[in-house]
Structures are given as structure tokens and as C-alpha cells.
Amino acid sequence: MCGIVGYTGHRQAYPVILKGLKRLEYRGYDSSGVALLKDGVLNIYKKKGKVAELEESMIGKNIDAHIGIGHTRWATHGEPSDRNAHPHSSASGKLAMIHNGIIENYAQIKQELINKGYSFSSDTDTEVLLNFIEDIHKNNGSTLEEAVRIALKRVIGAYCILLIEQDNPDTIIAARKGSPLVIGIGKGEHFLASDASPIIEYTKEVVYVNDYELAIVKPDELILKNLGNEKITPYITKLDMELAAIEKGGYDHFMIKEIFEQPSTIHDCLRGRLDAKEGQIRMSGIDHNIEQLANASRIMIVACGTSWHAGLVAEYIIEELCRIPVEVEYASEFRYRNPIIHKGDVIIAISQSGETADTLVALEKAKENGAFIFGVVNAVGSSIARISHAGAYTHAGPEIGVASTKAFTGQLAVLMMMALNIAKHKGTITMDRYQTLVSELEAVPEKVSEILKGTEQIKAIAEKYKDASDFLFLGRGYNFPVALEGALKLKEISYIHAEGYPAAEMKHGPIALVDETLPVVFIATKDLYHEKVVSNMQEIKARKGKIISIVTQGDTHSPSLSNDYFAIPLADELIAPILTVIPLQLLSYYVGIAKGIDVDKPRNLAKSVTVE
Ligand code: M6R
Numbered sequence: 065m066c067g068i069v070g071y072t073g074h075r076q077a078y079p080v081i082l083k084g085l086k087r088l089e090y091r092g093y094d095s096s097g098v099a100l101l102k103d104g105v106l107n108i109y110k111k112k113g114k115v116a117e118l119e120e121s122m123i124g125k126n127i128d129a130h131i132g133i134g135h136t137r138w139a140t141h142g143e144p145s146d147r148n149a150h151p152h153s154s155a156s157g158k159l160a161m162i163h164n165g166i167i168e169n170y171a172q173i174k175q176e177l178i179n180k181g182y183s184f185s186s187d188t189d190t191e192v193l194l195n196f197i198e199d200i201h202k203n204n205g206s207t208l209e210e211a212v213r214i215a216l217k218r219v220i221g222a223y224c225i226l227l228i229e230q231d232n233p234d235t236i237i238a239a240r241k242g243s244p245l246v247i248g249i250g251k252g253e254h255f256l257a258s259d260a261s262p263i264i265e266y267t268k269e270v271v272y273v274n275d276y277e278l279a280i281v282k283p284d285e286l287i288l289k290n291l292g293n294e295k296i297t298p299y300i301t302k303l304d305m306e307l308a309a310i311e312k313g314g315y316d317h318f319m320i321k322e323i324f325e326q327p328s329t330i331h332d333c334l335r336g337r338l339d340a341k342e343g344q345i346r347m348s349g350i351d352h353n354i355e356q357l358a359n360a361s362r363i364m365i366v367a368c369g370t371s372w373h374a375g376l377v378a379e380y381i382i383e384e385l386c387r388i389p390v391e392v393e394y395a396s397e398f399r400y401r402n403p404i405i406h407k408g409d410v411i412i413a414i415s416q417s418g419e420t421a422d423t424l425v426a427l428e429k430a431k432e433n434g435a436f437i438f439g440v441v442n443a444v445g446s447s448i449a450r451i452s453h454a455g456a457y458t459h460a461g462p463e464i465g466v467a468s469t470k471a472f473t474g475q476l477a478v479l480m481m482m483a484l485n486i487a488k489h490k491g492t493i494t495m496d497r498y499q500t501l502v503s504e505l506e507a508v509p510e511k512v513s514e515i516l517k518g519t520e521q522i523k524a525i526a527e528k529y530k531d532a533s534d535f536l537f538l539g540r541g542y543n544f545p546v547a548l549e550g551a552l553k554l555k556e557i558s559y560i561h562a563e564g565y566p567a568a569e570m571k572h573g574p575i576a577l578v579d580e581t582l583p584v585v586f587i588a589t590k591d592l593y594h595e596k597v598v599s600n601m602q603e604i605k606a607r608k609g610k611i612i613s614i615v616t617q618g619d620t621h622s623p624s625l626s627n628d629y630f631a632i633p634l635a636d637e638l639i640a641p642i643l644t645v646i647p648l649q650l651l652s653y654y655v656g657i658a659k660g661i662d663v664d665k666p667r668n669l670a671k672s673v674t675v676e
Contacts, residue, residue: 066091066092066135066136066137066138066150066162066163066164066165066243066258066670067084067085067087067088067089067090067091067092067135067136067164067257067258067259068088068133068134068135068162068163068164068224068226068245068256068257068258069081069084069085069088069133069134069135069255069256069257069258069262070132070133070134070162070226070228070236070238070254070255070256070257070281071084071130071131071132071133071253071254071255071256072130072131072234072235072236072253072254072281072282072283073130073131073250073252073253073254073255073283074130074252074253074283075130075253076127076128076129076130077100077129077130077131077132078098078100078122078127078129078132080255080262080266081098081132081133081134082098082115082118082119082122082134083262084134084255084257084261084262084263085098085115085118085134085135085136085262086115087261087262087310087464088136088257088258088259088261088262089114089115089136089665090318090464090465090466090664090665090670090671090672091136091138091164091258091670091671091672092136092137092138092139092670093113093114093115093136093137093138093665093670094112094113094137094138094139094144094149095110095111095112095113095136095137095139095144095145095146095148095149095150096110096111096113096114096115096117096118096134096135096136096137096149097109097110097111097118097134097135097149097150097151097162098110098118098122098132098133098134098135098151099132099133099134099151099153099160099162099228100126100127100128100129100131100132101129101131101132101160101228101230101233102128102129102130102131102233103233104230104231104233105230106153106157106158106160106228106230107125107126107129108151108153108160109121109122109125110146110149110150110151111146111149112144112145112146112149113144114665115136130234130283131228131233131234131235131236132228133151133160133161133162133226133227133228133236133256134151134162135149135150135151135162135163135164137149137150138670140166140189141166141170141187141188141189141190142186142187142188143187147185147186148186148187148188150162150163150188150190152186152188152190152191152194153194154194154195154197154198155182155183155195155198156198156202157230158198158229158230158231159194159197159198159201159208159227159228159229159230160227160228161190161193161194161197161225161226161227161228162190162225162226163188163189163190163193163223163224163225164223164224164243164244164258165221165222165223165224165241165242165243166189166221166222166223167189167190167192167193167219167220167221167223168220168221169218169219169220169221170189170192170193170221173192173193173196173218173219174192177192177195177196177199180199182195182199189221190225193215193219193223193225194227196215196218197211197212197215197227198211200214200215208227208229208232208237209237209278209280210293212225212227212237212239212278213278213291213293216239216241216278216291217291219241221241221242222241222242222243222421223239223240223241223242223243224238224239224240224241224242224243224244224245224258225238225239225240226238226256234282234283235280235281235282236254236256236279236281237278237279237280237281238256238273238278238279238281239277239278239279240273240274240275240276240277241275241276242275242421242424242425242447243258243419244258244259244272244419244446244447244672245257245258245272245273245279246258246259246260246263246270246271246272246273246445247270247271247273247279247281247286247298248260248263248266248267248269248270249267249269249270249271249286249300250266250267252283252284253266253283254281254282254283254286255267256279256281258672259443259672260303260305260445261310261462261464263303264303264305264306264307264310265307268302268303269300269301269302269303270300270301270302270303271286271288271298271299271300271301272299272301272445272450273288274450275447276290276291277289277290277291277296278290278291286298301445304444305444305461305462309461309462310462310464317465317653317657317663317664318463318464318465318664319465319466319467319469319557319653319663319664320653321465322463322464322465322469322470323469323470323516323646323649323650323653324516325460325461325470326469326470326473326509326512326516326646327509327510327512327513327516328509329459329460329461329470329473329474330473330474330477330508330509330512330642331509332459332460332461333458333459333460333474333477333478334477334481334505334506334508334509337481338481338502338505338506340499340502340503340505340506343495343498343499343502344502345481345484345485345488345502347456347478347481347482347485349438349454349455349456350454350456350481350482350485350486351485352454353436353438353453353454354485354486354489356408356410356436357410357438357482357486358386358486358489358490360388360408360409360410360436361388361389361406361408361409362388362389362390362391362409362410363382363388363389363390363391363409363410363411363412364390364391364392364393364398364403364405364409364410364411364412364430364435365378365379365390365391365392365393365411365412365413365414366393366395366398366411366412366413366414366423366426366427366430367392367394367395367413367414367415367423368394368395368396368415368420368422368423368673369468369552369673370416370468370471370472370549370552370553371414371415371416371420371423371468371471371472371475372392372394372395372414373472373545373546373548373549373552374414374440374472374475374476374479374545375392375412375414376392376544376545376548377476377479377542377545377546377641378390378392378412378414378476378479378482378483379391379392380541380542380545380638381479381480381483381542381638382479382482382483382486384638385483385484385486385487385492385493385638386483386486386487386490386492387490387492388486393426394422395413395420395422395423395425395426396422396426398426398429398430399422399425399426399429403430405429405430405433405434405435406433406434406435407433407434407435408434408435408436409430409434409435409436410435410436410438411427411430411435411436411437411438412438412439412440412479412482413426413427413437413438413439413440413441413448413452414440414441414475414479415439415440415441415442415443415446415448416441416442416443416458416460416463416468416471416475417442417443417446417671417672417673418439418441418442418443418445418446418447418448418449419443419446419447419448419672420448420672420673421673422673423448424447424448424451427448427451427452428451431451431453436453436454437451437452437453437454438452438453438454438455438456439451439452439454439455439456440455440456440458440475440478440479440482441455441457441458442457442458442459442460442463442471442474442475443462444457456478456481456482457478458471458474458475458477458478459474460473460474463671464664464671465663465664465671466556466557466664466665466666466669466670466671467553467556467557467649467652467653467663467666469553469649472549472645473512473642473645473646476641476642477505477508477642480501480505480638480639480642481505484498484501484502484505500636501636501638501639504635504636504638504639505639507635508635508639508642508643511632511633511635511643512642512643512646514632514633515632515633515643515646515647516646516650518630518631518647519650521630522630522647522650522651522654523650523654525612525628525630525651525654526650526651526653526654526655526657526658527654527658528628529583529610529612529655530558530655530658530659532560532581532582532583533560533561533581534560534561534562534563534577534582535551535554535560535561535562535563535582535583535584535585536551536562536563536564536565536570536574536577536578536582536583536584536585536609537550537551537554537562537563537564537565537584537585537587537648538564538565538566538567538570538584538585538586538587538597538600539564539566539567539586539587539597539644540566540567540568540593540596540597540600541591541592541593541637542591542637542638542640542641543587543589543591543593543640543641543644544564544566544567545641546587546641546644546645546648547564547565547566547567547585547587548564549564549645549648550562550564550585550587550645550648550651550652551563551564552564553648553649553651553652554648554651554652554655556652556666556669557652557653557655557656557661557663557666558652558655558656558659558661559659559661559666559667560655567586567593567596567597567600568596568600570600570603570604571600571603575603575604575607578604578607578608578609579607579608579609580608580609580610581610582609582610583609583610583611583612584604584609584610584611584612585612585613585614585648585651586600586601586604586611586612586613586614586622586626587613587614587644587648588601588613588614588615588619588622589614589615589616589632589635589637589640589643589644590616590619590634591637591640592637597622598621598622598625601613601622601625601626602625605625610627610628611625611626611627611628612626612627612628612629612630612651613625613626613628613629613630614629614630614632614644614647614648615629615630615631615632616631616632616633616634617631617632617633617634618631618634619631630647632644632646632647
């Protein structure tokens with residue numbers, strides 16, 4: 065939610081910031097803006113819409129500056145508009161600030177400032193915080209740094225802020241709580257951003273700023289302090305990421321690039337961990353904590369969106385293989401209800417970004433209650449990865465398209481390996497079954513490649529059904545969560561209403577929707593439930609619904625019941641979800657494209673949801 069970039073150093077700041085904003089646009093694209101400071105003159109430029117619109121509006125403007133901050137917004141307080149766009153300027157015009165997060169008690173602070181005579185030119189909580197800081201700075205005789213500290217102690221909510229001051233020609237003040245901040249260390253220059261993507265081409269040395277820390281950043285100096293004004297030694301990490309990973313590399317969209325990357329991202333996820341010949345899986349996060357995991361009396365999985373769907377698949381797999389009860393919770397529900405958490409309970413947190421606010425807060429709560437937190441995270445060094453006691457990265461590389469694809473299959477691969485390791489340790493799996501599943505898992509990248517060869521066939525199906533107003537996705541067992549995921553994907557990037565259901569549950573309500581206009585996508589691969597799914601297909605056919613099925617190669621019966629079908633290679637039913645989801649990702653991509661939607665940045669969404 066919102067991307068922020070800052071630069072101070074010897075380069076021109078604007079090109080660095082603009083490029084950075086384009087890379088962070090996945091975090092929000094309602095409006096964007098920059099503040100540039102040179103010779104005591106603070107220029108703020110902002111524009112409703114995507115970063116490209118800001119760029120166009122900047123032609124002919126004075127962009128000469130070596131320090132600046134920039135923001136791309138996902139609106140929370142106030143509609144997307146020029147005046148609500150960041151950076152905001154303080155009442156005196158001397159300060160400019162950008163913010164990612166939500167100030168929950170802004171209304172109260174705003175009222176206090178109004179009573180003091182302040183007026184506001186936007187509807188944002190950011191402008192309130194900025195003027196609150198300025199008010200303390202002016203009236204308490206505090207330095208700006210002190211004023212920020214005092215103000216932040218009063219603030220309830222989440223923030224990452226960057227501030228520049230007219231009279232301070234080379235300093236950016238930054239602070240975070242709940243929203244991410246990375247600082248890149250260059251020679252005589254520093255870069256600040258919500259993630260490493262704007263920084264990677266300039267330096268690989270970064271500092272991840274922690275909650276309640278404040279940074280005073282000059283070209284040659286980085287001072288890190290806590291809110292108690294004590295200095296902290298910055299911990300410098302080396303980025304393990306290449307520039308090519310965050311560029312489109314010849315594809316039209318990040319989403320299709322990321323779908324096509326899956327043979328290699330799944331391979332990377334398995335590499336060095338799974339050895340089918342030896343019949344071994346080695347994962348340090350699991351191996352070092354195997355007693356804790358295997359002896360858990362129950363496992364709770366906490367996640368949102370697509371990651372929650374991966375959690376549902378994991379529930380089925382862990383219960384089947386490890387015989388440990390599993391509960392899967394939406395993080396947003398878990399954090400606000402009063403869940404029963406015992407010391408030693410295992411919580412698995414699943415998150416692509418590692419920054420999802422609901423998941424993060426749910427984990428903090430569980431951790432306070434003594435739970436053991438295991439993170440299944442994609443973004444290396446992210447907040448969830450850092451607050452987990454142990455974890456396993458999915459190694460899918462940066463996922464930029466708003467619709468999650470390769471992260472999901474990476475999550476499934478990690479969770480499968482995790483279940484296999486625990487089951488082996490507990491003795492709840494036979495060695496034969498273990499070996500079969502390890503070999504099946506190893507074969508997944510090749511099978512995904514084979515599925516991707518059928519892309520044109522899916523594209524044709526997408527074009528045929530693109531004008532439908534509703535879709536139903538049905539699956540049973542391990543493929544029920546895949547039906548949910550197929551429906552979510554389609555909604556996100558085609559704006560078509562879609563629902564996912566367990567195939568058998570359909571007759572308890574959704575069947576009323578079925579007529580000759582309704583496309584019903586069945587995941588009907590060969591597994592334990594296959595015959596039952598086929599009966600459900602008959603029920604839809606009898607009501608003239610249009611059946612699109614994902615079937616196993618060689619099956620002729622299910623295709624004969626379908627209007628359209630797509631065949632995938634045979635796989636064990638526990639492994640199947642990693643494969644069955646691929647045609648559904650392609651289907652949603654091509655429906656979105658056929659409808660002319662910007663699939664990488666669909667309306668109202670953001671990649672990293674750092675607000676509740
Ligand atoms: O980064 P996370 O995995 O924690 O994100 C969770 C959801 O916000 C995310 O999966 C969302 O549903 C995606 N847009 C789905 O494509």
C-alpha cells in the first residue's frame with residue numbers, strides 16, 4: 065500500500081525517484097508525486113493517476129535537485145485526486161512529507177490542530193501528521209528530528225514517513241512502524257524505498273529499518289535511532305537480487321512473465337532442498353525445529369488472499385500426511401477475535417510480500433501468547449520473515465504483477481516439503497509413499513513447462529467466454545482451494561464476478577445461478593474424488609451450464625461432458641494443485657487481456673496490503 069522513494073547524494077534526484085516509483089507502482093497507483101529541494105527552494109509536483117501521468121506532467125518543470133522524495137499512492141483517507149496525492153506540504157510550506165500507512169487517531173489530532181488555527185488542503189491523515197510535527201517543531205523549540213520523535217510517540221497506527229525540510233539542504237528524516245523501509249548505502253549517496261527494487265541498480269548494500277526506528281539520512285551519513293533517541297548500529301545486509309528479476313524481460317506484462325517463470329521458480333524452490341535420488345528433503349528452518357513442529361498438538365495457518373488458499377491446500381496435506389489437526393484462519397479475523405493460543409502452538413504464516421498488515425499483526429499477537437511462528441514468505445528480509453522464529457523462503461523471486469501466481473506455486477511446494485519432513489519424522493507416512501511424493505514433487509517443474517505449451521488453447525477459451533458476467537469454479541478435495549484461487553484470480557484482473565465452491569456444495573445454493581449463460585470451470589483431474597466431480601458435471605450439464613474442465617491427459621469421459629477442456633499431465637492428488645492452478649492463472653490473464661484491462665495494475669488493488 066503506497067510506495068515511497070527518497071534520494072540524497074551527488075546524482076540528480078528526480079530520475080532516481082521516478083524510476084523507483086515505476087518499480088513500486090505495484091503497491092498503489094491512484095496518484096503519485098515528488099518533492100525536490102534545491103538552494104532552499106522546495107518544489108512539489110503531484111498528479112492523480114499512474115506514475116506515467118506524473119512523468120508527462122513534469123515535462124518542462126524544474127527538476128534540478130540532489131535530494132528528493134516521491135510517492136505512489138493507494139488511497140485510504142480521501143479519494144484519489146491531485147490534492148490528496150503525496151508529498152504533502154506543511155502549513156508553513158517548509159516541510160514536505162510522504163507516508164505509507166494509516167494514522168488511526170488522526171481525527172483527534174486534526175481537531176486539536178484546527179483549534180490552534182490550522183487548516184488543511186487535503187483529506188489525508190498524512191497532512192495531519194505533518195502539521196502536528198511542524199507544530200511541535202515550531203512551538204516547542206525542538207529540532208525537526210525531536211519533533212518527529214515526539215509526534216510519533218503520540219501516533220496510533222502504521223507509518224513509514226520520509227520528510228525533507230527547506231532549510232536542511234541534504235537531509236531526509238525517515239521513520240517506520242508497520243510499513244516497510246529499506247535504505248541503500250552508496251558512495252556519497254543514500255537511497256530510501258519501500259522495497260529494494262528502486263535501489264538494486266545502484267547498490268546491493270542495504271539496511272532494513274525496524275519498527276520504532278528513526279533514520280537521519282545525509283549523502284555521507286546514516287544515523288539510526290530508536291524513538292528513545294538512542295543510537296542503533298545499522299545492520300548492513302547484501303541484497304541477493306538481480307535487476308533482470310524486476311524487469312519484464314520481453315513479456316507484455318509482469319503477470320504473464322511470472323506465470324511463465326514457474327518451471328524455474330518451482331525448481332529454485334526445490335533446489336538444494338529436495339533430493340529424490342537420496343529420498344531426502346533438507347530445509348534448515350524445518351530440520352532445526354523438527355521436534356517443535358512434529359510435536360505440535362495443532363497447527364494454525366494465518367494468511368490472506370491467495371496465500372490463504374495455499375494455507376487451505378496445506379491443511380488438507382498436513383492432516384493427511386502428518387495427522388496433526390490444522391486450522392486455517394484469515395489473518396484479518398484472527399487478529400481481532402480472541403483466539404485460543406497455547407504456549408508452543410505452531411502458527412504457520414504464509415505471505416508473498418511478508419508485509420501484509422493483517423498477517424503481521426496476527427503474528428505479533430500469537431507470538432505474545434507464546435506461539436511458535438513459522439514463516440513461509442517470498443520477500444527476503446521482509447517484516448514477517450523477520451518476526452518469525454523460523455521459516456522457509458519460497459524463492460520465487462520478486463513478484464510484481466498484482467495477481468499472485470508464482471508465489472502461490474512456491475508456497476505449495478514449500479508447504480508440501482514441510483509436510484513430508486514432519487510426516488517422515490513422526491512416522492505417519494510409509495517410506496514408499498514418501499518416496500513417491502518426493503519424486504512427484506521433483507517432476508513438477510517439467511510438468512508445468514508442459515502445461516504452459518498449451519497456452520494458446522487457454523487463450524482461445526478465454527476469448528470465447530470473456531463476455532460472461534459471472535463464472536463458477538468448482539473442485540473437490542485438494543482442488544477445492546484451487547477453485548477458490550481460480551475465482552479470485554478472475555475477479556481481480558477481469559472484473560468478472562466469480563465464485564469458487566466445493567463441487568458438492570454447489571447443489572446447496574449456487575446451482576440456482578446455472579443457466580445456459582453461466583461458464584462453470586471444473587477441476588476434474590483424476591483423483592479420489594474424480595467420479596463424484598463427474599457427477600457434479602452431469603448436474604451442471606443437465607441445467608445447460610457451459611462446462612470448462614481441467615482434466616487429466618488421457619481422460620476422455622470428462623471432456624465429453626465439457627464444452628471446452630484443457631488436459632494436464634497426470635499427478636498424485638496431493639501434488640495436483642500446483643499444476644491445476646496454472647491453466648486457471650492463464651485463463652484469468654487472457655480474459656483480462658481480452659477485456660483490455662491493465663492486468664498488472666487492476667483497479668482498486670495493491671500488491672502489498674500494509675493497511676488493515
Ligand atoms: O503478500 P501476501 O501474500 O501476504 O498477500 C496476501 C493477499 O493480499 C494477496 O494474496 C492477494 O489476494 C493477491 N492480490 C492475490 O492475487
